[in-house]
Amino acid sequence: MAAMLADVEVGMRCAVNDVMKAITVRRVEAIGAQELAGLTRVLIDCVEGGASVSFMWPMTTAKADAYWAGVDASLKRHERILLVAETSEGGIVGTVQVLLNLPENQPHRGDLAKLLVARSARGAGIGAALLAAAEKAAVDAGRTLLVLDTVTGSPAERIYVRHGWQRCGEIPEYALWPDGRPCPTTIFYKFVGK
Numbered sequence: 001m002a003a004m005l006a007d008v009e010v011g012m013r014c015a016v017n018d019v020m021k022a023i024t025v026r027r028v029e030a031i032g033a034q035e036l037a038g039l040t041r042v043l044i045d046c047v048e049g050g051a052s053v054s055f056m057w058p059m060t061t062a063k064a065d066a067y068w069a070g071v072d073a074s075l076k077r078h079e080r081i082l083l084v085a086e087t088s089e090g091g092i093v094g095t096v097q098v099l100l101n102l103p104e105n106q107p108h109r110g111d112l113a114k115l116l117v118a119r120s121a122r123g124a125g126i127g128a129a130l131l132a133a134a135e136k137a138a139v140d141a142g143r144t145l146l147v148l149d150t151v152t153g154s155p156a157e158r159i160y161v162r163h164g165w166q167r168c169g170e171i172p173e174y175a176l177w178p179d180g181r182p183c184p185t186t187i188f189y190k191f192v193g194k
């Protein structure tokens with residue numbers, strides 16, 4: 001039985017490694033029709049899966065499209081960095097942003113936001129790859145301090161801890177789950193490129 005379990009585990013590891021080999025992370029300067037379709041699909045999937053990422057149920061294509069239209073306008077004003085993780089066929093399976101439009105007394109800082117991976121693609125290192133790429137892109141943009149908030153106890157919290165982010169503390173009832181229940185948030189920061 002132990003041997004069988006070990007075989008299954010090795011098989012799963014090969015499968016996720018194959019997934020990662022086929023994934024590319026790239027920066028998006030403007031959201032075209034193909035990107036919009038993929039980003040909307042990922043956002044809706046995450047919210048329908050119960051993630052607390054600004055949206056309530058029912059999640060709709062109209063709400064997602066309007067959100068990404070706002071992101072596109074912001075990209076054109078050079079206010080943020082948008083990255084996507086894509087399969088070799090060009091299908092978007094994950095995304096992350098670094099917000100750069102902060103007050104003039106915080107030119108060294110960025111806010112990490114909307115790290116999202118489609119449920120079918122999770123557990124293969126795509127979230128970690130997006131996070132590492134976002135940190136590098138922030139450094140390339142001259143930022144040395146990144147801040148984020150995430151639901152306390154979520155899988156995202158583990159990624160940030162694993163990547164050296166410092167936990168500041170927890171704020172109860174900070175936001176709502178998509179079904180309306182209140183959820184606590186944890187604030188993290190990380191010095192990057194130092």
Ligand SMILES: CC(C)(COP(=O)(O)OP(=O)(O)OC[C@H]1O[C@@H](n2cnc3c(N)ncnc32)[C@H](O)[C@@H]1OP(=O)(O)O)[C@@H](O)C(=O)NCCC(=O)NCCS
Nearest residue numbers: 016051115116117122123124125126127128150155156158
């Ligand atoms: C948080 C989120 C982005 C993580 O994405 P992901 O692609 O699953 O992240 P990773 O694959 O890098 O890590 C997830 C797990 O897979 C594991 N993993 C990664 N690569 C692996 C591999 N090759 N073999 C085995 N396990 C692996 C990681 O160790 C991690 O384990 P843990 O959950 O026990 O800590 C995703 O769960 C998500 O989109 N959640 C909903 C939205 C959300 O809450 N976003 C955060 C907003 S701040």
